[in-house]
Amino acid sequence: DTEVTQTPKHLVMGMTNKKSLKCEQHMGHRAMYWYKQKAKKPPELMFVYSYEKLSINESVPSRFSPECPNSSLLNLHLHALQPEDSALYLCASSQDSGNTQYFGPGTRLTVL
Amino acid sequence: GDSVTQMEGPVTLSEEAFLTINCTYTATGYPSLFWYVQYPGEGLQLLLKATKADDKGSNKGFEATYRKETTSFHLEKGSVQVSDSAVYFCALSDRDGGFKTIFGAGTRLFVKA
Numbered sequence: 001d002t003e004v005t006q007t008p009k010h011l012v013m014g015m016t017n018k019k020s021l022k023c024e025q026h027m028g029h030r031a032m033y034w035y036k037q038k039a040k041k042p043p044e045l046m047f048v049y050s051y052e053k054l055s056i057n058e059s060v061p062s063r064f065s066p067e068c069p070n071s072s073l074l075n076l077h078l079h080a081l082q083p084e085d086s087a088l089y090l091c092a093s094s095q096d097s098g099n100t101q102y103f104g105p106g107t108r109l110t111v112l
Numbered sequence: 113g114d115s116v117t118q119m120e121g122p123v124t125l126s127e128e129a130f131l132t133i134n135c136t137y138t139a140t141g142y143p144s145l146f147w148y149v150q151y152p153g154e155g156l157q158l159l160l161k162a163t164k165a166d167d168k169g170s171n172k173g174f175e176a177t178y179r180k181e182t183t184s185f186h187l188e189k190g191s192v193q194v195s196d197s198a199v200y201f202c203a204l205s206d207r208d209g210g211f212k213t214i215f216g217a218g219t220r221l222f223v224k225a
Contacts, residue, residue, distance in 0.1 A: 004155075031211055042201055042215035043156065056211055090155050098144055098207030103155035 006091050006104035014112050015081060021107045023074040023091030031055075032074040033101065034066060035090040043090055049074060050097075081111045114139045118202045118216035125192055126224050133187040133219045135176075135202035143204040145169075145178050145185040146213075150199045159187075159200070197223045 004025045013019050023032065031050045035043035048056035049068040057066075063085075065077040074091055088108055092101040119134040137145065144163045148156040160169030165180035174189045185202060202216040 006155075033211070040218070040220075042218050045212060048211040050211060092156075094211075096207075097211045098205045100146065100158050100161060101156075101205075101213060103148075103157060105155045 004091055004093055004102050004104035006089075006107050008107060009105065010108045010110075012110045012112065013078065013081065015083075017081075018077070018079045020078065021076040021089055021091075021109075023076075023104055024072055025093040025102070026072055027093060027095075027102065028071075029093035029095050029102070030071065031094045031096060032068065033092040033094075034074070034076050035092065037088040037090055037106070047076075078109075081109075083111050085109065086111045114141075114143065114204060114206065114214050116202050116204055116214050116216040118200075118219055120217070120219070122220040122222055124222045124224065127194055128191045129223075131187070131189040131192045131196075131221070133200055133202075133221070135185045135187065135216060137183050137185065137202075137204050137214075139183075139204055139206060141206040141208045143206040145176070146203040146205065147174070147176055147185070147187050148201045148203060148215075150201065150218075152198070156201065192221070192223045194223045194225050197221055 034046040037043045046060045047066040052068045067075040088106045090106045091104040094101045146161045147159040149159045150156045160171040162169040162178035168177045176187045199218045201218045205213040
């Protein structure tokens with residue numbers, strides 16, 4: 001099974017809402033990632049978890065809060081977002097650093 | 113720091129034409145090199161990869177060779193199909209560089225029937 005799943009597929013939220021994005025993989029990978037992708041741009045790394053510990057935080061605003069409850073799950077909690085946060089949010093996983101990353105289909109987020 | 117430069121698109125080809133998308137990189141270590149493809153409305157998926165100099169990655173008729181002397185990893189396909197229309201990202205990842213993957217800007221390919 002080489003699948004990374006993400007829910008929801010689409011999300012529309014107001015600037016005062018709190019919502020969460022979910023990601024799951026069952027490949028036994030030890031690293032999980034959150035990326036933000038704007039239209040016609042490459043993915044921008046937001047966070048990396050390695051062995052369930054936050055390894056990289058790319059100076060992401062605190063209105064984005066990641067969580068890794070266990071080795072298969074990754075959440076991204078959203079609060080007080082801005083319209084410019086509207087984007088495709090991609091989750092990925094890899095066996096280790098330097099390895100192939102497996103991406104989920106993404107959550108298309110719109111902030112009104 | 114490490115970087116990836118790939119040719120700007122969009123690239124428009126007729127079906128059965130030959131495809132080349134250029135990619136060059138700079139890296140201080142010995143990175144693995146990747147081509148990822150993103151179809152409309154989807155996430156990225158690995159197309160092919162090479163982990164050391166002179167390795168050739170291949171998949172679905174696409175090929176790329178890791179050239180250390182020219183720091184290049186150009187993507188080629190002999191005969192494109194309409195279904196190959198997508199955005200292609202060249203990327204590098206260095207095991208010693210932690211978990212960061214450096215992506216190129218992406219090249220959008222349109223294939224006409």
